[in-house]
Amino acid sequence: MDHLFPIIFWSSAVLLLLLLIFFPRRGMLARFKEYRQARQREQLEDTLKYLFGGQQSGHTLSAAELAASLQQPVARTVDLLKRMETQQLIENQEGNYRLTHSGEKSALHVVRAHRLWERYLADEALMPLENVHSMAHRREHGMTVAQVNALDAALGHPLQDPHGDPIPNASGNFRPHDQGSPLPQWQEGKIVKIVHLEDEPPLAFAQILAAGLQVGQVMRVMESNATRLVLTDGQDEFTLAPQVAANVFVSERSETAIVDEDVIPLGELADNQKAEIVRLDDQCMGFTRRRFLDLGFTPGTEIFPELQNSFGDPRAYRLRGTLIALRKEQAAQILVRPQLYQ
Amino acid sequence: MTIPSITAQDILDQAESLRPQLKEGFRDEIVKSLYSEAARISGRAVHQVGNTKWDFDQKIDRLVTSPWTGLPIMLLLLAGVFWVTIVFANIPSQMIATALFWIEDQAANLFTSIGAPWWLTGFIWHGVYRGLAWVIAVMLPPMAIFFPIFTILEDLGYLPRVAFNLDWLFKRAGAHGKQALSMAMGFGCNAAGVISTRVIDSPRERLIAILTNNFVPCNGRFPTLIMLATVFVAASFSPTVSSFIAAGAVLAVVLIGVFFTLLMSWILSRTVLKGEASAFTLELPPYRKPNFSRILYTSLIDRTIFVLWRAIKTAAPAGALIWILANININGVSLAREIANFLNPFGLLLGLDGVIMLAYIIAIPANEIVVPTMMMVYSGVGMMTEITGFGEIRALLIDGNGWTMLTAINLMLFSLLHNPCGTTIWTIYKETKSTKWTVLSVVITLGTAFLVTFITASIARLLGWV
Numbered sequence: 001m002d003h004l005f006p007i008i009f010w011s012s013a014v015l016l017l018l019l020l021i022f023f024p025r026r027g028m029l030a031r032f033k034e035y036r037q038a039r040q041r042e043q044l045e046d047t048l049k050y051l052f053g054g055q056q057s058g059h060t061l062s063a064a065e066l067a068a069s070l071q072q073p074v075a076r077t078v079d080l081l082k083r084m085e086t087q088q089l090i091e092n093q094e095g096n097y098r099l100t101h102s103g104e105k106s107a108l109h110v111v112r113a114h115r116l117w118e119r120y121l122a123d124e125a126l127m128p129l130e131n132v133h134s135m136a137h138r139r140e141h142g143m144t145v146a147q148v149n150a151l152d153a154a155l156g157h158p159l160q161d162p163h164g165d166p167i168p169n170a171s172g173n174f175r176p177h178d179q180g181s182p183l184p185q186w187q188e189g190k191i192v193k194i195v196h197l198e199d200e201p202p203l204a205f206a207q208i209l210a211a212g213l214q215v216g217q218v219m220r221v222m223e224s225n226a227t228r229l230v231l232t233d234g235q236d237e238f239t240l241a242p243q244v245a246a247n248v249f250v251s252e253r254s255e256t257a258i259v260d261e262d263v264i265p266l267g268e269l270a271d272n273q274k275a276e277i278v279r280l281d282d283q284c285m286g287f288t289r290r291r292f293l294d295l296g297f298t299p300g301t302e303i304f305p306e307l308q309n310s311f312g313d314p315r316a317y318r319l320r321g322t323l324i325a326l327r328k329e330q331a332a333q334i335l336v337r338p339q340l341y342q
Numbered sequence: 343m344t345i346p347s348i349t350a351q352d353i354l355d356q357a358e359s360l361r362p363q364l365k366e367g368f369r370d371e372i373v374k375s376l377y378s379e380a381a382r383i384s385g386r387a388v389h390q391v392g393n394t395k396w397d398f399d400q401k402i403d404r405l406v407t408s409p410w411t412g413l414p415i416m417l418l419l420l421a422g423v424f425w426v427t428i429v430f431a432n433i434p435s436q437m438i439a440t441a442l443f444w445i446e447d448q449a450a451n452l453f454t455s456i457g458a459p460w461w462l463t464g465f466i467w468h469g470v471y472r473g474l475a476w477v478i479a480v481m482l483p484p485m486a487i488f489f490p491i492f493t494i495l496e497d498l499g500y501l502p503r504v505a506f507n508l509d510w511l512f513k514r515a516g517a518h519g520k521q522a523l524s525m526a527m528g529f530g531c532n533a534a535g536v537i538s539t540r541v542i543d544s545p546r547e548r549l550i551a552i553l554t555n556n557f558v559p560c561n562g563r564f565p566t567l568i569m570l571a572t573v574f575v576a577a578s579f580s581p582t583v584s585s586f587i588a589a590g591a592v593l594a595v596v597l598i599g600v601f602f603t604l605l606m607s608w609i610l611s612r613t614v615l616k617g618e619a620s621a622f623t624l625e626l627p628p629y630r631k632p633n634f635s636r637i638l639y640t641s642l643i644d645r646t647i648f649v650l651w652r653a654i655k656t657a658a659p660a661g662a663l664i665w666i667l668a669n670i671n672i673n674g675v676s677l678a679r680e681i682a683n684f685l686n687p688f689g690l691l692l693g694l695d696g697v698i699m700l701a702y703i704i705a706i707p708a709n710e711i712v713v714p715t716m717m718m719v720y721s722g723v724g725m726m727t728e729i730t731g732f733g734e735i736r737a738l739l740i741d742g743n744g745w746t747m748l749t750a751i752n753l754m755l756f757s758l759l760h761n762p763c764g765t766t767i768w769t770i771y772k773e774t775k776s777t778k779w780t781v782l783s784v785v786i787t788l789g790t791a792f793l794v795t796f797i798t799a800s801i802a803r804l805l806g807w808v
Contacts, residue, residue: 023673073398125545126543126544126545126546126621127546131499133611156369157361169358172357175362195384241431241612279370280370285545288621289369289620291543291621291623292368292623293370293373293704294373295623295625296377298373298374298377299369299370299374300374301377305402307403307404307506307626308402308407309407309506309507309509309510310407310408310409310412310413310507311409311510312510313509313513314506314510314519314622314624316403316407316506316626322625322626322627323403323625323626323627324521324623324624324625324629325509325622325623325625326623326624327509327622329622330621330622330623
């Protein structure tokens with residue numbers, strides 16, 4: 001009997017090992033295959049996106065340029081491009097690649113998924129704007145058309161991503177939008193509206209955000225020269241280096257569009273001073289805007305700061321008979337017109 | 343005549359073509375019209391005569407949120423709740439203990455007299471039953487007092503004012519003021535506290551609130567704190583002030599918990615949960631007269647009985663386990679002692695001892711049974727000791743088992759900071775749907791507990807206090 005024991009032990013150990021490797025769907029081999037497929041799909045989708053981006057700005061890309069964007073060896077990129085050619089997603093034109101019609105359609109799908117994800121992460125998940133791009137880059141892959149449509153509908157069919165890039169609709173069309181032109185091209189004294197903030201390179205984008213600029217702000221160009229650029233929104237001044245300012249895209253606004261003199265952010269309203277809500281800030285979107293509206297912060301509502309915290313923040317406001325506390329940052333997003341007599 | 347057929351796609355296409363014509367703020371317009379319609383209806387149906395109630399509310403609000411009176415009122419209320427709990431729980435606790443242990447004696451004698459084998463008597467009466475008796479005697483009175491008082495504060499509408507007062511602290515720690523609400527809920531039960539973090543809008547701040555909720559001592563741990571505060575901290579004072587000292591000690595422990603909550607929130611919001619504090623809206627509801635009969639019902643039936651039942655379900659098996667561990671002897675030493683001795687060096691390093699470590703391992707399913715487990719291991723070997731009063735507990739721990747002030751203080755700290763109970767861990771998993779955050783919630787609490795008790799023990803030893 002004793003000599004049987006090692007046989008039983010080893011055969012069951014081998015069987016267990018084989019199961020661990022080859023078990024359908026849960027085995028290591030199947031897991032690895034799944035991972036590789038997902039990875040390949042990701043790279044294919046990224047390639048489509050890069051080619052699409054190149055074509056938007058009017059140039060095609062070579063295998064070497066794509067390899068650099070994908071951060072992988074050229075040889076592997078060439079393999080990928082060959083596969084994509086046989087799938088008729090791209091075509092080779094003298095060493096440079098461009099999207100075919102069906103390739104463009106797939107690329108639009110990925111771009112749409114990416115920008116919708118950015119919108120979702122910024123508005124609903126309340127993620128800081130500088131992290132939105134990289135997270136959306138991870139989330140955009142492997143989504144079906146139906147899933148992207150569902151995301152679009154859940155977000156209320158937004159027109160732009162948080163950087164001001166247009167989001168294509170379900171049939172792959174961009175809705176008309178204002179592209180603007182880089183800020184350094186504008187002369188001093190012009191009134192401009194920020195329509196787009198370029199999120200690449202991340203370092204420049206972080207500087208733009210740190211300066212406090214947002215899509216939708218209306219500003220006057222105060223100073224524009226080779227060393228610096230100064231903007232004002234009527235209250236604060238924003239200073240940018242020209243290289244950074246080149247990533248800010250603006251379009252012209254007429255003089256009247258700049259903020260009314262008598263409209264101030266709720267946070268700056270004096271204690272117990274009655275005011276009327278004029279509007280919510282354009283940049284306050286998604287979850288935060290819905291919450292404000294649900295609580296009754298609608299245009300035309302009378303509001304006044306009733307309770308002060310020992311440390312100045314938050315402050316509680318009386319509106320529609322209820323008492324609601326907001327921090328300074330939230331109160332800055334609600335614009336009010338103080339009533340001169342009570 | 344033919345009716346043109348319209349497919350679903352036609353409608354979607356039509357909607358898509360009309361969508362660009364919408365003005366940007368059309369959602370605002372929809373909500374605005376809903377509100378004006380609601381205002382019109384309420385204006386027609388509701389007639390308000392004067393607003394005296396409103397003025398009264400405003401006066402109270404000014405008082406409880408003012409710079410000079412807001413925080414003191416909050417601390418006084420909290421200390422008051424603890425004091426009432428300690429004072430009024432003491433006597434019923436002793437009475438219940440006396441009664442239940444008398445039953446244990448009688449039943450054990452009865453079993454012996456009818457010739458039941460010693461292990462059957464021991465297992466049922468000195469194991470399972472004694473575990474139950476301990477939990478009921480230690481937990482029921484404080485819970486039955488604490489829960490209703492706390493529910494009254496909740497019903498009054500006072501708790502949102504606490505969140506309002508403390509928000510500046512939470513903001514600096516990168517957290518949300520409403521975390522104060524989930525912490526208040528945590529006084530009752532940390533699992534309930536974790537669930538109540540749903541009121542926090544932004545996911546990042548909600549996660550911070552979930553991970554740190556355990557630094558608020560729940561009702562399962564309060565009896566431990568109260569017992570230690572009474573037996574050790576307050577015992578050296580005269581009887582007239584001892585209850586105030588005990589309440590003060592419990593309050594101090596709670597404030598240490600608040601400190602660690604803020605510290606951990608601050609660390610989390612600068613490391614794994616990086617980001618600026620976002621989305622803060624807090625509604626301050628009007629004050630309402632509490633409905634006392636409903637409070638008595640919900641706090642006694644829904645909370646007290648519920649929590650007690652949960653404790654009993656874990657106490658009975660724990661009692662059985664301890665009895666078995668205490669009565670299986672290897673070379674004349676019981677298994678419980680064997681394990682406790684094995685854990686002892688580690689326990690001593692933290693200013694505790696092996697029995698306490700063993701008790702915490704057995705009490706992972708529910709913290710309520712820590713003290714009972716400890717008592718049963720200390721007293722369970724050989725002839726049973728009858729413990730009905732705090733004086734006897736003191737004698738057992740200090741004279742019998744070498745406890746010092748350091749042991750008591752570190753046990754309070756350990757009880758405050760250590761890992762969440764099994765139910766809370768499971769709730770954290772259900773709320774976050776993530777193994778990573780669940781594991782982290784255990785690691786950070788247990789890590790803090792080990793670190794803090796190790797530091798206090800080392801300092802006390804270096805300075806020669808023990």
